[in-house]
Amino acid sequence: xxxxxxxxxxxxESSRNIFQELGEVDIIEYSRDLRESVLNIIExxxxxxxxxxxxxxxxxxxxxxxxxxxxxxTTGVNHIDLDYAKQxxxxxxxxxxxxxxxxxxxxxxxxxxxxxxxxxxxNILLQGIWDxxxxxxxSLDGKTFGIVGLGKIGRHVAKIANxxxxxxxxxxxxxxxxxxxxxxxxxxxxxxxxxxxDVVTLHTFLNEExxxxxxxxxxxxxxxxAVLINCSRxxxxxxxxxxxxxxxxxxxxxxxDVFDVExxxxxxxxxxxxxxxxxxxxxxxxxxxxxxxxxxxxxxVAEKTKAFLRGS
Numbered sequence: 001x002x003x004x005x006x007x008x009x010x011x012x013e014s015s016r017n018i019f020q021e022l023g024e025v026d027i028i029e030y031s032r033d034l035r036e037s038v039l040n041i042i043e044x045x046x047x048x049x050x051x052x053x054x055x056x057x058x059x060x061x062x063x064x065x066x067x068x069x070x071x072x073x074t075t076g077v078n079h080i081d082l083d084y085a086k087q088x089x090x091x092x093x094x095x096x097x098x099x100x101x102x103x104x105x106x107x108x109x110x111x112x113x114x115x116x117x118x119x120x121x122x123n124i125l126l127q128g129i130w131d132x133x134x135x136x137x138x139s140l141d142g143k144t145f146g147i148v149g150l151g152k153i154g155r156h157v158a159k160i161a162n163x164x165x166x167x168x169x170x171x172x173x174x175x176x177x178x179x180x181x182x183x184x185x186x187x188x189x190x191x192x193x194x195x196x197x198d199v200v201t202l203h204t205f206l207n208e209e210x211x212x213x214x215x216x217x218x219x220x221x222x223x224x225x226a227v228l229i230n231c232s233r234x235x236x237x238x239x240x241x242x243x244x245x246x247x248x249x250x251x252x253x254x255x256x257d258v259f260d261v262e263x264x265x266x267x268x269x270x271x272x273x274x275x276x277x278x279x280x281x282x283x284x285x286x287x288x289x290x291x292x293x294x295x296x297x298x299x300x301v302a303e304k305t306k307a308f309l310r311g312s
Contacts, residue, residue, distance in 0.1 A: 001023035001024075001046045001068075002024045003020075003024070003025045003046070003047040003049060004044075004045040004048050005026070005028070006049065006051075007049075007054075008029065009294075010051050010073055010294050011049055011073070011298040012294065012298055014295060015049075015298030015299045015302040016302075018299065019305070019306075021306060022306060026045075034053065035054065035060075038054060038060070042060065042064045042067065043063055043065045045066065046068045047067075047068065047305060048064070049301065050070065050071070050073075051072070051073055052072075052285065053262065053263070056070060057081050061084055061085060061088050061090065068089075068091065068309065069090065069091045069093060069309065070091070070092045071093045071302065071304070071305045072092065072093065072094045072095075072301065073094075074288070075096070075099060075153065075288065078233060078235070093301050093304045093305055095301070099293050099296065100155075101156060102288050102289065102292070103153050103156075103231055103288050104156035104157045104159075104160055106257065106286065106288075107157050107201050107287070110229050110257065110281060111199060111227070111229060111255070113255060113281050114229075114254075115137050115138045115140070115227075116137040140164040140166055142167075144198050145161040145166040145167065145198070146170070146200045147168065147170040147185070147201055147203060148170070148171050148172075148193070148200065148201070148203065148204055149172055150180070150183070150185065151203060151205075153232075154170065154203035157203065158183050158185050159183070167186070168183075168184065169186045169193050169196065170185045170186070171193045172187075191221055194218060194226075196223075197222070197226060198225065198226055199227055200227070202230045203231070203232050204232055204233075204236065205232075206232075206236060210233075210236050211236065212235065212238045213236050214230075214236060214237045216244065216250070219241065219245040219251050220250060223251075224249065224252065225252045226251050226252060227254060227279075228242070229255045230256045230257065230258055231287040232258060233258055235260045239259075242270075243269055246273070246277050246279055254279070255282075256270060256280075256281070256282050257287045258287075259282075259285075262285060270282055
Protein backbone atom coordinates (compact mmCIF):
# COMPACT_ATOMS: atom_id res chain seq x y z
CA UNK A 1 0.00 0.00 0.00
CA UNK A 2 1.61 3.24 -1.17
CA UNK A 3 1.28 6.70 0.39
CA UNK A 4 1.87 9.99 -1.41
CA UNK A 5 2.69 13.02 0.76
CA UNK A 6 2.24 16.30 -1.09
CA UNK A 7 3.38 18.78 1.58
CA UNK A 8 6.39 17.18 3.29
CA UNK A 9 7.03 20.19 5.54
CA UNK A 10 3.74 19.37 7.28
CA UNK A 11 4.38 15.65 7.79
CA UNK A 12 7.51 15.14 9.88
CA GLU A 13 9.45 11.96 10.53
CA SER A 14 7.07 10.70 13.22
CA SER A 15 4.04 10.82 10.91
CA ARG A 16 5.98 9.45 7.94
CA ASN A 17 7.07 6.50 10.07
CA ILE A 18 3.42 5.67 10.75
CA PHE A 19 2.58 5.79 7.04
CA GLN A 20 5.63 3.59 6.36
CA GLU A 21 4.11 0.91 8.59
CA LEU A 22 1.45 0.62 5.89
CA GLY A 23 3.89 0.44 2.98
CA GLU A 24 6.00 2.59 0.71
CA VAL A 25 5.94 6.39 1.14
CA ASP A 26 6.69 8.85 -1.65
CA ILE A 27 7.01 12.61 -1.31
CA ILE A 28 6.30 15.34 -3.80
CA GLU A 29 7.50 18.86 -3.02
CA TYR A 30 5.09 21.77 -3.28
CA SER A 31 5.24 23.78 -6.50
CA ARG A 32 2.89 25.87 -8.60
CA ASP A 33 2.21 22.84 -10.80
CA LEU A 34 1.55 20.51 -7.84
CA ARG A 35 -1.92 19.62 -9.09
CA GLU A 36 -0.72 18.48 -12.51
CA SER A 37 2.13 16.53 -10.95
CA VAL A 38 -0.26 14.68 -8.63
CA LEU A 39 -2.78 14.02 -11.40
CA ASN A 40 -0.05 12.26 -13.39
CA ILE A 41 0.82 9.78 -10.63
CA ILE A 42 -2.16 9.53 -8.27
CA GLU A 43 -3.44 6.24 -9.72
CA UNK A 44 -0.43 4.49 -8.16
CA UNK A 45 -1.37 5.38 -4.57
CA UNK A 46 -3.77 4.10 -1.93
CA UNK A 47 -3.21 6.93 0.56
CA UNK A 48 -2.93 10.65 -0.15
CA UNK A 49 -1.60 12.88 2.67
CA UNK A 50 -2.29 16.56 2.03
CA UNK A 51 -2.89 20.07 3.38
CA UNK A 52 -5.21 22.69 1.85
CA UNK A 53 -2.84 23.39 -1.03
CA UNK A 54 -4.21 20.56 -3.16
CA UNK A 55 -7.84 20.58 -4.34
CA UNK A 56 -9.40 17.13 -4.44
CA UNK A 57 -12.23 17.37 -6.95
CA UNK A 58 -14.02 15.00 -9.32
CA UNK A 59 -11.14 15.04 -11.82
CA UNK A 60 -8.60 14.12 -9.14
CA UNK A 61 -10.78 11.40 -7.64
CA UNK A 62 -11.50 9.86 -11.05
CA UNK A 63 -7.76 9.62 -11.68
CA UNK A 64 -7.18 8.08 -8.25
CA UNK A 65 -8.43 4.62 -9.16
CA UNK A 66 -6.66 2.89 -6.24
CA UNK A 67 -7.18 5.54 -3.58
CA UNK A 68 -8.56 4.37 -0.25
CA UNK A 69 -7.82 7.27 2.14
CA UNK A 70 -7.29 11.01 1.94
CA UNK A 71 -5.47 12.10 5.10
CA UNK A 72 -5.88 15.87 5.31
CA UNK A 73 -3.99 17.51 8.18
CA THR A 74 -6.56 20.32 8.27
CA THR A 75 -9.57 21.32 10.33
CA GLY A 76 -11.71 22.30 7.34
CA VAL A 77 -12.21 20.13 4.27
CA ASN A 78 -13.79 22.42 1.70
CA HIS A 79 -10.80 21.68 -0.55
CA ILE A 80 -12.17 18.13 -0.87
CA ASP A 81 -15.33 17.04 -2.70
CA LEU A 82 -16.62 14.95 0.20
CA ASP A 83 -19.74 13.69 -1.55
CA TYR A 84 -17.86 12.42 -4.58
CA ALA A 85 -15.14 10.91 -2.40
CA LYS A 86 -17.85 8.98 -0.58
CA GLN A 87 -19.30 7.82 -3.91
CA UNK A 88 -15.85 6.56 -4.89
CA UNK A 89 -15.44 4.75 -1.58
CA UNK A 90 -12.60 7.00 -0.41
CA UNK A 91 -12.37 7.68 3.33
CA UNK A 92 -11.54 11.28 4.27
CA UNK A 93 -9.67 11.70 7.54
CA UNK A 94 -9.08 15.19 8.97
CA UNK A 95 -8.46 16.95 12.28
CA UNK A 96 -12.06 17.66 13.30
CA UNK A 97 -11.03 20.49 15.61
CA UNK A 98 -8.19 18.66 17.37
CA UNK A 99 -5.69 21.39 16.46
CA UNK A 100 -7.09 24.46 18.20
CA UNK A 101 -4.35 26.21 20.16
CA UNK A 102 -2.18 27.34 17.24
CA UNK A 103 -5.12 28.85 15.35
CA UNK A 104 -6.53 30.50 18.46
CA UNK A 105 -3.14 32.02 19.28
CA UNK A 106 -2.76 33.31 15.73
CA UNK A 107 -6.06 35.18 16.02
CA UNK A 108 -4.43 37.26 18.74
CA UNK A 109 -1.21 37.65 16.77
CA UNK A 110 -3.35 39.19 14.02
CA UNK A 111 -5.30 41.27 16.53
CA UNK A 112 -2.16 42.68 18.12
CA UNK A 113 -0.80 43.44 14.66
CA UNK A 114 -3.89 45.58 14.09
CA UNK A 115 -4.15 47.06 17.58
CA UNK A 116 -0.48 47.73 18.39
CA UNK A 117 0.99 48.24 14.90
CA UNK A 118 4.36 46.77 15.78
CA UNK A 119 5.53 46.08 12.23
CA UNK A 120 4.96 49.55 10.74
CA UNK A 121 6.51 51.08 13.88
CA UNK A 122 9.57 48.90 13.36
CA ASN A 123 9.87 49.97 9.73
CA ILE A 124 9.76 53.66 10.65
CA LEU A 125 12.41 53.15 13.35
CA LEU A 126 14.68 51.39 10.85
CA GLN A 127 14.46 54.53 8.73
CA GLY A 128 15.90 56.48 11.64
CA ILE A 129 12.56 58.10 12.55
CA TRP A 130 11.54 58.21 16.22
CA ASP A 131 7.73 58.47 16.15
CA UNK A 132 5.77 57.59 19.27
CA UNK A 133 2.58 59.40 18.34
CA UNK A 134 1.59 57.84 15.00
CA UNK A 135 1.64 54.32 16.42
CA UNK A 136 -0.35 54.78 19.61
CA UNK A 137 -2.40 51.58 19.89
CA UNK A 138 -5.47 50.22 21.64
CA SER A 139 -5.88 47.92 24.64
CA LEU A 140 -7.85 44.69 24.71
CA ASP A 141 -8.99 44.99 28.32
CA GLY A 142 -12.62 46.00 28.46
CA LYS A 143 -13.30 45.57 24.75
CA THR A 144 -16.11 43.37 23.43
CA PHE A 145 -14.89 40.34 21.52
CA GLY A 146 -17.35 38.77 19.07
CA ILE A 147 -16.93 35.17 17.90
CA VAL A 148 -18.89 33.83 14.92
CA GLY A 149 -18.86 30.06 15.39
CA LEU A 150 -18.28 28.68 18.89
CA GLY A 151 -16.80 25.30 17.96
CA LYS A 152 -13.57 23.97 19.44
CA ILE A 153 -11.41 26.73 17.99
CA GLY A 154 -13.96 29.40 18.85
CA ARG A 155 -14.05 28.19 22.45
CA HIS A 156 -10.27 28.26 22.70
CA VAL A 157 -10.32 31.82 21.35
CA ALA A 158 -12.95 32.73 23.96
CA LYS A 159 -10.74 31.36 26.74
CA ILE A 160 -7.86 33.59 25.67
CA ALA A 161 -10.10 36.63 25.22
CA ASN A 162 -11.53 36.13 28.71
CA UNK A 163 -7.97 36.05 30.02
CA UNK A 164 -7.34 39.48 28.51
CA UNK A 165 -10.32 40.88 30.40
CA UNK A 166 -12.53 41.18 27.33
CA UNK A 167 -16.28 40.72 27.30
CA UNK A 168 -16.89 37.74 25.00
CA UNK A 169 -20.05 37.33 22.92
CA UNK A 170 -20.71 34.68 20.29
CA UNK A 171 -23.12 33.67 17.56
CA UNK A 172 -23.72 29.98 16.93
CA UNK A 173 -27.30 28.88 16.30
CA UNK A 174 -26.43 25.19 16.56
CA UNK A 175 -25.27 25.14 20.18
CA UNK A 176 -27.20 24.96 23.44
CA UNK A 177 -27.22 27.73 26.01
CA UNK A 178 -25.12 25.57 28.32
CA UNK A 179 -22.13 25.66 25.94
CA UNK A 180 -22.13 29.46 26.10
CA UNK A 181 -22.39 29.48 29.90
CA UNK A 182 -19.62 26.91 30.33
CA UNK A 183 -17.25 29.07 28.26
CA UNK A 184 -18.14 32.39 29.92
CA UNK A 185 -19.63 33.66 26.65
CA UNK A 186 -22.83 35.65 26.11
CA UNK A 187 -25.03 34.32 23.31
CA UNK A 188 -26.01 36.83 20.64
CA UNK A 189 -27.82 36.89 17.33
CA UNK A 190 -25.44 37.76 14.51
CA UNK A 191 -26.75 41.27 13.93
CA UNK A 192 -26.61 42.13 17.63
CA UNK A 193 -23.08 40.73 17.90
CA UNK A 194 -21.87 42.88 15.03
CA UNK A 195 -23.36 46.02 16.56
CA UNK A 196 -21.65 45.65 19.95
CA UNK A 197 -18.30 44.01 19.12
CA ASP A 198 -14.98 45.83 18.91
CA VAL A 199 -13.41 42.71 17.41
CA VAL A 200 -15.19 40.15 15.22
CA THR A 201 -13.43 36.84 14.53
CA LEU A 202 -14.74 34.10 12.23
CA HIS A 203 -14.61 30.41 13.17
CA THR A 204 -17.37 28.78 11.17
CA PHE A 205 -17.35 26.07 8.54
CA LEU A 206 -17.93 26.96 4.91
CA ASN A 207 -21.33 26.00 3.52
CA GLU A 208 -24.02 27.64 1.45
CA GLU A 209 -25.28 29.48 4.51
CA UNK A 210 -21.89 31.01 5.34
CA UNK A 211 -20.47 31.56 1.83
CA UNK A 212 -19.96 35.34 1.36
CA UNK A 213 -21.78 35.82 4.66
CA UNK A 214 -19.67 38.86 5.44
CA UNK A 215 -20.54 41.43 2.83
CA UNK A 216 -21.19 45.17 2.94
CA UNK A 217 -24.51 44.70 4.73
CA UNK A 218 -22.66 43.01 7.62
CA UNK A 219 -19.81 45.54 7.66
CA UNK A 220 -22.33 48.37 7.94
CA UNK A 221 -23.71 46.78 11.10
CA UNK A 222 -20.27 46.84 12.72
CA UNK A 223 -18.81 49.72 14.70
CA UNK A 224 -16.66 52.16 12.75
CA UNK A 225 -13.73 51.34 15.06
CA ALA A 226 -14.26 47.56 14.86
CA VAL A 227 -11.87 45.09 13.22
CA LEU A 228 -12.50 41.78 11.47
CA ILE A 229 -10.28 38.71 11.72
CA ASN A 230 -10.69 35.65 9.50
CA CYS A 231 -8.67 32.50 10.17
CA SER A 232 -11.42 30.08 9.09
CA ARG A 233 -12.22 30.05 5.35
CA UNK A 234 -11.70 32.80 2.81
CA UNK A 235 -14.99 32.25 1.01
CA UNK A 236 -16.92 33.45 4.06
CA UNK A 237 -15.90 37.06 3.28
CA UNK A 238 -16.83 39.07 0.19
CA UNK A 239 -13.38 40.42 -0.71
CA UNK A 240 -14.59 43.28 -2.90
CA UNK A 241 -16.96 44.53 -0.20
CA UNK A 242 -14.27 44.23 2.47
CA UNK A 243 -11.74 46.32 0.55
CA UNK A 244 -14.43 48.92 -0.12
CA UNK A 245 -15.45 48.94 3.55
CA UNK A 246 -11.84 49.54 4.59
CA UNK A 247 -11.28 52.28 2.02
CA UNK A 248 -14.48 54.05 3.02
CA UNK A 249 -13.74 53.55 6.74
CA UNK A 250 -16.93 51.60 7.33
CA UNK A 251 -14.79 49.46 9.67
CA UNK A 252 -11.37 50.21 11.13
CA UNK A 253 -9.35 47.21 10.00
CA UNK A 254 -9.14 43.58 8.95
CA UNK A 255 -6.64 40.74 9.23
CA UNK A 256 -7.02 37.72 6.94
CA ASP A 257 -5.11 34.45 6.90
CA VAL A 258 -7.37 32.63 4.41
CA PHE A 259 -8.57 33.37 0.88
CA ASP A 260 -11.23 32.31 -1.60
CA VAL A 261 -8.58 30.65 -3.81
CA GLU A 262 -5.22 29.50 -2.49
CA UNK A 263 -2.49 30.23 -3.23
CA UNK A 264 -3.33 33.81 -4.24
CA UNK A 265 -1.11 35.84 -6.56
CA UNK A 266 -0.14 39.47 -6.77
CA UNK A 267 -3.23 40.39 -8.77
CA UNK A 268 -5.69 39.29 -6.08
CA UNK A 269 -7.84 42.16 -4.83
CA UNK A 270 -6.69 41.62 -1.24
CA UNK A 271 -3.00 41.74 -2.20
CA UNK A 272 -3.58 44.92 -4.17
CA UNK A 273 -5.62 46.31 -1.30
CA UNK A 274 -2.99 45.52 1.32
CA UNK A 275 -0.41 47.47 -0.68
CA UNK A 276 -2.31 50.71 -0.15
CA UNK A 277 -4.37 50.08 2.99
CA UNK A 278 -2.50 50.29 6.27
CA UNK A 279 -5.48 48.75 8.05
CA UNK A 280 -5.44 45.48 6.05
CA UNK A 281 -3.14 42.63 7.09
CA UNK A 282 -2.86 39.41 5.09
CA UNK A 283 -0.82 36.24 5.63
CA UNK A 284 -0.50 32.95 3.67
CA UNK A 285 -2.69 30.58 5.73
CA UNK A 286 -0.35 30.32 8.70
CA UNK A 287 -2.77 30.11 11.62
CA UNK A 288 -2.49 26.36 12.13
CA UNK A 289 1.23 26.24 11.39
CA UNK A 290 3.50 25.97 14.40
CA UNK A 291 6.23 23.38 14.84
CA UNK A 292 4.19 21.75 17.57
CA UNK A 293 0.86 21.73 15.73
CA UNK A 294 2.42 20.43 12.51
CA UNK A 295 3.91 17.50 14.37
CA UNK A 296 0.68 16.66 16.18
CA UNK A 297 -1.58 17.18 13.14
CA UNK A 298 0.47 14.94 10.86
CA UNK A 299 0.73 12.28 13.53
CA UNK A 300 -3.02 12.42 14.23
CA VAL A 301 -4.15 11.83 10.65
CA ALA A 302 -1.45 9.20 10.13
CA GLU A 303 -2.61 7.26 13.21
CA LYS A 304 -6.25 7.55 12.17
CA THR A 305 -5.36 6.33 8.67
CA LYS A 306 -3.52 3.32 10.06
CA ALA A 307 -6.41 2.48 12.39
CA PHE A 308 -8.95 2.75 9.57
CA LEU A 309 -7.01 0.56 7.16
CA ARG A 310 -6.30 -2.06 9.81
CA GLY A 311 -9.90 -2.09 10.95
CA SER A 312 -9.21 -0.98 14.50
